[in-house]
Amino acid sequence: MPEAPALDPRLARALVEVVGADHLLTDPDVTAGAAVDWTGRFRGATPAVVRPGSAAEVAGVVQRCAAEGVALVPQGGNTGLVGGSVPLAGEVVLSSARLAGVGDVDPDGGRITAGAGTSIAAVQAAAAEAGWAYGVDWAARDTATVGGSVATDAGGLHVVAHGSTRAQLLGVEAVLGTGEVLDDLGRLEKDATGYDLSGLLCGSEGTLGVVTAARLRLVPALPDRALAALGFGSWADAVTAVGLLRRGLPGLEAAEAHGAAEAALVAGHLGASPALDPPPAVTLLVGCAGHGDQVDALAAAVDGLAGVTGAAVADDGARRAALWRHRESMTEAISTLGSPHKMDVSLPADALAGFAEEVPARIAAVAPEARTWLFGHLGDGNLHVNVTGVAPDDAAVDDAVLGLVLERRGSISAEHGVGTAKRRWAAEQRGPTAMAAMAAIKAALDPAGILNPAVLL
Amino acid sequence: MPEAPALDPRLARALVEVVGADHLLTDPDVTAGAAVDWTGRFRGATPAVVRPGSAAEVAGVVQRCAAEGVALVPQGGNTGLVGGSVPLAGEVVLSSARLAGVGDVDPDGGRITAGAGTSIAAVQAAAAEAGWAYGVDWAARDTATVGGSVATDAGGLHVVAHGSTRAQLLGVEAVLGTGEVLDDLGRLEKDATGYDLSGLLCGSEGTLGVVTAARLRLVPALPDRALAALGFGSWADAVTAVGLLRRGLPGLEAAEAHGAAEAALVAGHLGASPALDPPPAVTLLVGCAGHGDQVDALAAAVDGLAGVTGAAVADDGARRAALWRHRESMTEAISTLGSPHKMDVSLPADALAGFAEEVPARIAAVAPEARTWLFGHLGDGNLHVNVTGVAPDDAAVDDAVLGLVLERRGSISAEHGVGTAKRRWAAEQRGPTAMAAMAAIKAALDPAGILNPAVLL
Incomplete structure (x- = not known):
């Protein structure tokens, strides 16, 4: 150390x-x-x-x-x-x-205030108690906090339905680098009075201010759910299917994907057979929620898709939980192979399949001993590229992946942020005008330069 | 002049x-x-x-x-x-x-690029051609432009379903006050790489940069619609109903309200009887969209509401258009009485009914000859307070209304922006820390101070 x-x-x-x-x-x-x-x-x-x-x-x-x-x-x-x-x-x-704790729930308006240290799971529980739901969820829900999720504009499993954390954020309470307390907790859904300082702080990774609390919008709690694992012969077929489901499946709330090797890995880790056996080239996990029979709605939407090689529909809570457990164990299963390089990227829909097909070869070219693991949120163009079998400080793999992302007009950080790990690539993606504007804003709100100075800029 | x-x-x-x-x-x-x-x-x-x-x-x-x-x-x-x-x-x-024109439509991803001078109607038409819809709409759709809607974070009729313009905005191309071109048109739904400069420009009313184009997300085009006019005996009953509809009516896409006098005024202007005759104390126009029978879905949701004194359900396109024409003629009908003072405010759900009940008396106290007209987007807490019968430069009426808004923890500008008309009130609403942060950001991005210097700050 x-x-x-x-x-x-x-x-x-x-x-x-x-x-x-x-x-x-x-x-x-x-x-x-x-x-x-x-x-x-x-x-x-x-x-x-x-x-x-x-x-x-x-x-x-x-x-x-x-x-x-x-x-x-x-x-x-x-x-x-x-x-x-x-x-x-x-x-x-x-x-x-x-700074943890939930306060001031507006049951008619669907809004909640939570301290920065409150876990995402606690926000979800408080929302449910008020007859609503919180639109953001991911596997680290019990540990990850409101403050961190706002600082990084965290995404997760339901971005395709509700957007990322910024889309939930009505306003923040935060201490700016100037040492002043910004109280924007009273901001409303429709509030065009001045600059959106809360939205600016969201995703700024603690470089402009320290978030101390957030006012969050809630979404309707939907009573009925269905989940299906769909098999496809290629990433291209899966991407096309997602585009059709986004337009045609009411209540689509998740569209997650992974490859055949990834399905086998996680099945081995859990000691259970994969959802589709043998695992297809690409498995797409599609979830929807609403009022009334969601299995019917999902089956009708899947019926119209081309290229489906197999399907397993979960029609009760236990089967849905088993499918989700597979998906959420991916990170853990990969970690058993060593400390992976993790690249969290997003691509335009028309570049997604090409990226997924090409990235293993790009990695193999610079690290022949590496293994590439692909999974992610296909519904919003977000793939997690995990690479095992390379040294933690080997930058060639990251460079190969992120270089391909920029060639394909993607984002080098979809939902994890830039941190210290991707600063050089952030500058390359955003370009000099954006980086100069960001530096000018940083100097304006944190004149002493003491807030998380090693990240992002 | x-x-x-x-x-x-x-x-x-x-x-x-x-x-x-x-x-x-x-x-x-x-x-x-x-x-x-x-x-x-x-x-x-x-x-x-x-x-x-x-x-x-x-x-x-x-x-x-x-x-x-x-x-x-x-x-x-x-x-x-x-x-x-x-x-x-x-x-x-x-x-x-x-700077008008639509380009670069992503049909699988549901994204569109439009020049600043493109009308909202042209964006809607291009979205429809690609099999999607644009989530923002309001009466001035044929004249209002993408650039203006981004600069003001315009809201409109569907905020309850899709959010305001900022929620549609993936990225902008803009010229900052420094004279540099910021190209953020390549930003994606899930893109946590650095500050959200596009979101910051959105709602900044041209004070930080001139928007030249925008990349916008699209929403699914839903084939089936229903619309109903519901009568209530009070604003409180209507607000409670909206809270229940937001939670219980799938596909809710509009919840508009106006009072009895407003219903009579617009009926007189159009030469047609109001939707509900005689007009109830409050009329709520509720629209939903989805797949399958929306009249059934709407009727089921309305069935569960308390305090409904009457209902007219529009089950075909012509009747829906007639109801919408009533709603959209409100501004025009009020204008026949002279040049109104227009206050565009939003309130937390628990303060909305109290505000609506009290505001006419507050106005009468400072302008006994004035007439107050109330209508707006109840689904997102946004009321348009129009006042006729007072001189254009009579500030007492505006002060009475906006003072009451701040007493009730509302926003003095929901969707129209601050402009020059409401600068003093914006400062009061946002407070000195936010105003100082805004001024510092303005100085950082427009160092010569030449961009729309008379508005907002």
């Missing part, structure tokens, strides 16, 4: 004044867990973890650190995959652990 | 070099129409209307004007209602008329 820099005693005293001695953690045994991401690929060191309990305390922490020129990394559930919430340059970690 | 300032001859020559002599219009007879909004309430003067034909030409115009410190007002269809696209301080008008 890299050595932690020492915390200046004057700053330490100032921070204790703000948060109390119990919430400035400096014992390396205690802070070590906050210095590394869960995959183990990004490992840093920190002089301290500070745990403010309110927006005012966060403002105090930011002001003290700005005055001393000491950088901060905001950290929620630390489930990120791009090194964006880890103190890689010796930053102080600002934890959202004490 | 105010007198137009003269255009500096050196700047005139420079602009002719950029756009050609045919596209720098300085004859006051020709430019007069661009100096006033369609309601006639906002009347300015301009030395010139410049009509660039490409993003590069827009950049040339912005650069020349920035060098001379001459301010610009971008103008699309000039259908705005808050004086945001009118040269009230003698600005040069930058017209998007030659």
